[in-house]
Amino acid sequence: MTHRLLLATTSALCLTVGAAVALHGAPAPAAAAQADAGRSGTRCAALASWSRGGIRITAATPHAAGLVVDIGRGAQSAPLPAHCEVSGMLAEHVGRDGQRYAIRFKMRLPDQWNRRFLFQGGGGTDGNVDEALGVIAEGQPLGISRGYAVITQDAGHSNTSNADPARGGMVAFGADPQARADYGHASLKASYDAARAIIAYVYGGDPVHSYFAGCSKGGQEGMAFAQRYPDAFDGILAAAPGFALPKAAIAEAWNTQQFAAIVRRAGEASVPIARLGESFSDADLRLARDAVLEACDARDGLRDGIVGAFAQCRTDAVLGRLRARVCHGDKAAGCLAPIQIDALAKAYAGPHDSWGRALYASFPWDAGLSDDGWRVWKIGLAAQGPRPMIPAINAAMGAPALATIFSTPPRLLAATPQAGMDYQLAYNVDRDAPAIFATAPGFARSAWSDIAARSEDLSAFRRHGAKMIVPHGGSDPVFSINDTIAWWSGVDRATGGKAASFVRVFPVPGMGHCSGGPATDRFDAFDALVAWVERGVAPDRIVARANPASPWPGRTRPLCPYPKIARPRQPGHASERADDFLCS
Numbered sequence: 001m002t003h004r005l006l007l008a009t010t011s012a013l014c015l016t017v018g019a020a021v022a023l024h025g026a027p028a029p030a031a032a033a034q035a036d037a038g039r040s041g042t043r044c045a046a047l048a049s050w051s052r053g054g055i056r057i058t059a060a061t062p063h064a065a066g067l068v069v070d071i072g073r074g075a076q077s078a079p080l081p082a083h084c085e086v087s088g089m090l091a092e093h094v095g096r097d098g099q100r101y102a103i104r105f106k107m108r109l110p111d112q113w114n115r116r117f118l119f120q121g122g123g124g125t126d127g128n129v130d131e132a133l134g135v136i137a138e139g140q141p142l143g144i145s146r147g148y149a150v151i152t153q154d155a156g157h158s159n160t161s162n163a164d165p166a167r168g169g170m171v172a173f174g175a176d177p178q179a180r181a182d183y184g185h186a187s188l189k190a191s192y193d194a195a196r197a198i199i200a201y202v203y204g205g206d207p208v209h210s211y212f213a214g215c216s217k218g219g220q221e222g223m224a225f226a227q228r229y230p231d232a233f234d235g236i237l238a239a240a241p242g243f244a245l246p247k248a249a250i251a252e253a254w255n256t257q258q259f260a261a262i263v264r265r266a267g268e269a270s271v272p273i274a275r276l277g278e279s280f281s282d283a284d285l286r287l288a289r290d291a292v293l294e295a296c297d298a299r300d301g302l303r304d305g306i307v308g309a310f311a312q313c314r315t316d317a318v319l320g321r322l323r324a325r326v327c328h329g330d331k332a333a334g335c336l337a338p339i340q341i342d343a344l345a346k347a348y349a350g351p352h353d354s355w356g357r358a359l360y361a362s363f364p365w366d367a368g369l370s371d372d373g374w375r376v377w378k379i380g381l382a383a384q385g386p387r388p389m390i391p392a393i394n395a396a397m398g399a400p401a402l403a404t405i406f407s408t409p410p411r412l413l414a415a416t417p418q419a420g421m422d423y424q425l426a427y428n429v430d431r432d433a434p435a436i437f438a439t440a441p442g443f444a445r446s447a448w449s450d451i452a453a454r455s456e457d458l459s460a461f462r463r464h465g466a467k468m469i470v471p472h473g474g475s476d477p478v479f480s481i482n483d484t485i486a487w488w489s490g491v492d493r494a495t496g497g498k499a500a501s502f503v504r505v506f507p508v509p510g511m512g513h514c515s516g517g518p519a520t521d522r523f524d525a526f527d528a529l530v531a532w533v534e535r536g537v538a539p540d541r542i543v544a545r546a547n548p549a550s551p552w553p554g555r556t557r558p559l560c561p562y563p564k565i566a567r568p569r570q571p572g573h574a575s576e577r578a579d580d581f582l583c584s
Helices: 002-015 030-049 169-175 177-203 217-228 245-263 273-279 282-300 315-323 338-349 372-378 393-405 417-426 429-437 447-451 459-463 481-494 525-535
Strands: 055-063 070-072 083-094 100-110 116-120 149-153 209-215 235-239 467-473 503-508 542-545 556-559 566-568 581-583
Touching (some): 030 177, 083 177, 100 177, 209 217, 209 525, 217 467, 245 273, 282 372, 429 447, 467 481, 481 503, 556 566
Parallel strands (some): 116 209, 209 235, 467 503
Antiparallel strands (some): 083 100, 566 581
């Protein structure tokens, strides 16, 4: 039950992009909007008997204005406009593992359509069909409320019908090569084509502009579209992209091994997953954060709790500050044990094999490592009041994904967080890491070829005239922004220094995975994308606001396209206003 709750929570986190959705564009003319409303109202119910190209509509329901939808975690949507809600499936098949699979999707088609289409990305291991509201950021208008036709889909497997605990639970689909390919990319184009056919039937025409938006696995999906299906969208918002998911999962195992070494007892084959959270107390992580700030906070011209120049934050400088806090004798409050400092150094350096070859990117030293959002991924959260212990997501979700989805042949683990912990602690990078590139009987393609979306060749996407914005947190604990920056630099080299003309990465110092942390993590990246696509206004800065749980609620800062960083107009002059900073 804890594992199921954790995955649901993670999926919600992965869908929350640290970018606001001012999902607007020019509205349809009044006469055309009235025609759309009449046509969509008439054709909604008729969709129940409509079929094309293997698409099977399972429900088509017209809703009057005012419907309120549960959006999870006890929250409800604002009242929705009049629209048609459509559910369906396609590409049904029986897998190699004997399970029945299909790509399930949901759409919401507003009566007053703004002639734009939004594909909402998924999260985590997918397997859920979300409500197709166009949710991109907390507190921002929904896509459906702004007139967008919206689709979501489950990536070709169901957490209801394909999550047998005896087969590994929610990752069981990794035992079927087609389901794995659907998860990686194939379901995306199939769902896109279905959505465009339904839009043409309901409205009698095509969208003027089409957009994709997602974070984490959703970011990977945006990258897969840009690289494999480059003509699909005019604009893609791919936040914290998991475009190297198999390699990042190796890093998760590596990290678990480093932190478990702190609390592992002599003779233990494994470590209870609850004990992993004891590797660092909250006070210990604050000590580590303070060391990072002392070493690197002022490198952007202002000591303000934000490591704006995190790319310039050198490991030797941070380790020097950490070692100044080392315990002389037994571990005590107010100091760090040498093994804790060693674990942090190895985790931030990233995984490597016995020959010194990097298996994933390093992570930048940033101020978010004391935040609960960082902790829950790396080592888990201890029980506190009514909150139960939450095991490390790296072990509870990352391990079964690595074993079953990202390795060939797939290995099924018991559907428990402890089974993931045991697997990671037994993982040998020399022996096991090559499995992400392997093939086997029945698996003609490797997990890397099906799921990775890290190509630096975006020439077709560029020729299409499309634009992409890639926000990414400096303290993301699962997908390293160093990998995203290295990818962008490769795209820049491949285009002769012209990458910024169509794709821009916006680092968010302090932000964790998709949102949260000591960061200005509330911003309108989607609005910036629409302006770039429809008005040709390239985003030179995006104003961001600090979240209420940050040390400075309401503070604003500009997010700057890499390699620029936000610097105060007057070096050393403290300010809480974005206008007092330049991107340079």
